[in-house]
Each structure stands twice: as structure tokens, then as C-alpha cells.
Amino acid sequence: MRMRRTANINEKLNKMSNYIVFEPEGIKGKWHELFGNENPIHLELGMGKGSFISVMSKRYPDINYLGLERVEDIIYKAACREEIQESPNVKLLLADVENLPFYFNQMEIERIYLNFSDPWPKNRHEKRRITHPRFLDIYKKLLKKGGEIFLKTDNEDFFDFSLLSIVETGYSLRKITYDLHKTNFAENVMTEYEQKFAAVGKPICRCEAITPLD
Ligand SMILES: C[S@@+](CC[C@H](N)C(=O)[O-])C[C@H]1O[C@@H](n2cnc3c(N)ncnc32)[C@H](O)[C@@H]1O
Numbered sequence: 373m374r375m376r377r378t379a380n381i382n383e384k385l386n387k388m389s390n391y392i393v394f395e396p397e398g399i400k401g402k403w404h405e406l407f408g409n410e411n412p413i414h415l416e417l418g419m420g421k422g423s424f425i426s427v428m429s430k431r432y433p434d435i436n437y438l439g440l441e442r443v444e445d446i447i448y449k450a451a452c453r454e455e456i457q458e459s460p461n462v463k464l465l466l467a468d469v470e471n472l473p474f475y476f477n478q479m480e481i482e483r484i485y486l487n488f489s490d491p492w493p494k495n496r497h498e499k500r501r502i503t504h505p506r507f508l509d510i511y512k513k514l515l516k517k518g519g520e521i522f523l524k525t526d527n528e529d530f531f532d533f534s535l536l537s538i539v540e541t542g543y544s545l546r547k548i549t550y551d552l553h554k555t556n557f558a559e560n561v562m563t564e565y566e567q568k569f570a571a572v573g574k575p576i577c578r579c580e581a582i583t584p585l586d
Pocket residue numbers: 373417418419420421440441442443446467468469470487488489490563564565566
């Protein structure tokens with residue numbers, strides 16, 4: 373996602389400290405304390421401008437939502453959303469997926485959303501895909517037993533790569549579809565990217581991966 377640089381972005385971000393966690397390392401193991409409850413934690417990786425998480429957090433007030441995004445200008449757009457500012461059950465993390473083990477204890481998270489993650493189509497960039505086994509092994513540790521990854525993408529090659537990685541790393545798979553919008557998944561909440569693809573009739577792939585119970 374390319375964006376024009378927001379003027380005075382650092383100054384603007386500093387005013388968003390009620391909504392953005394700038395040093396998630398400091399909250400490792402204390403996310404429930406930050407929310408002030410023991411509700412489940414759902415984490416969106418590569419959140420973008422926050423439309424998905426803002427709808428989800430209103431719809432499911434008993435879930436704590438974390439939206440992780442590494443680009444300052446993009447997370448700023450998310451933090452400006454009134455729905456996010458008004459929701460006590462959302463926090464945004466200015467952070468990189470590469471550093472997840474520094475941000476969370478083992479089994480601190482119930483669910484991870486991977487919505488329209490960068491597909492890194494070239495073979496030589498395979499290791500950068502956030503469904504590469506090196507990432508899935510990390511997610512497995514941070515997720516509770518039986519924890520879930522919900523994945524959506526428009527990119528069929530990325531989807532097939534992800535399905536193989538998911539199986540290779542010992543998750544089980546369910547609800548696989550190559551055309552989500554033709555299924556009767558009524559509770560689907562569209563992301564920004566999904567809305568753009570749906571507008572031009574591009575099929576959306578989706579699956580759910582579950583960590584082993586033992
Ligand atoms: C293609 S966009 C999708 C945005 C949103 N999830 C959606 O579906 O509309 C991917 C987003 O992931 C973010 N991203 C990519 N790699 C990341 C990483 N390693 N850590 C954090 N964010 C990342 C990008 O900055 C971008 O905002």
C-alpha cells in the first residue's frame with residue numbers, strides 16, 4: 373500500500389498515544405491488564421487503515437482487538453477513525469510482524485487475522501510472506517491451544533502457498549473457499565482491500581487454520 377507521506381507525521385502520531393501502542397515490547401504478557409479485563413484477544417496483522425477492526429470491535433464488544441501495522445501514515449489513518457477512538461476494546465500497535473515474539477507471551481492470543489497480506493509473488497521473496505512456515509511456527513506459540521488463524525486474500529497463488537504452509541506446520545484447516553462472496557458467510561466483514569476487489573468482481577479466497585489442542 374503506497375501512500376503520500378503525511379505532513380508532521382511524528383507530531384500527529386504523538387497525539388494518538390491513547391489509541392496507538394508505540395512500544396509493544398513493554399506490554400508483553402500484560403495485554404489483558406491494558407484492556408482491564410480477561411476477554412479473548414484477537415490480533416490483525418497488517419491491519420491497513422483499520423476499517424475491518426473498527427467494525428469488528430463494535431460488533432463484538434467482548435473481544436479485545438489489536439491491529440498491528442508497520443507504516444506510520446497508515447496506522448495514523450486508522451487511529452483517526454472515530455469508531456476506533458470510541459471503542460475501549462481496540463488498541464493499535466505500530467510494529468512489525470517480524471518482531472512478534474517480543475510483543476506477546478506464549479498463548480496470549482486467541483485468534484489472528486491475516487487479511488490481504490502482501491503476497492510477495494517472486495520465489496526469491498517467499499520467506500517474506502507472513503504465511504511462510506517461519507511465521508506460522510511463531511503464531512503457533514503465541515496462540516492458545518486450539519487458537520485460530522482466519523485468512524483472506526485475492527491472490528490464489530499466495531492462498532495455495534499458505535494452505536501448504538499451514539498443513540506443513542501442523543495446523544488443521546477448515547472452511548476453505550476460493551470464492552468467499554459466493555458462499556453464505558453472512559458474518560463476513562469486508563476490509564479495505566476486499567471492498568476494492570469485490571467492486572471489480574475478483575474472487576476472494578478464505579480459510580481457517582486451527583492450532584493443535586495437545
Ligand atoms: C495489502 S495491505 C492490506 C491491508 C488490510 N489488511 C486490508 O485488507 O485492507 C497489507 C498491509 O500490511 C502491512 N504490512 C506488510 N508487512 C507488514 C509487517 N511485516 N508488519 C506490519 N505490517 C505489515 C502493510 O503496511 C499494509 O498496510
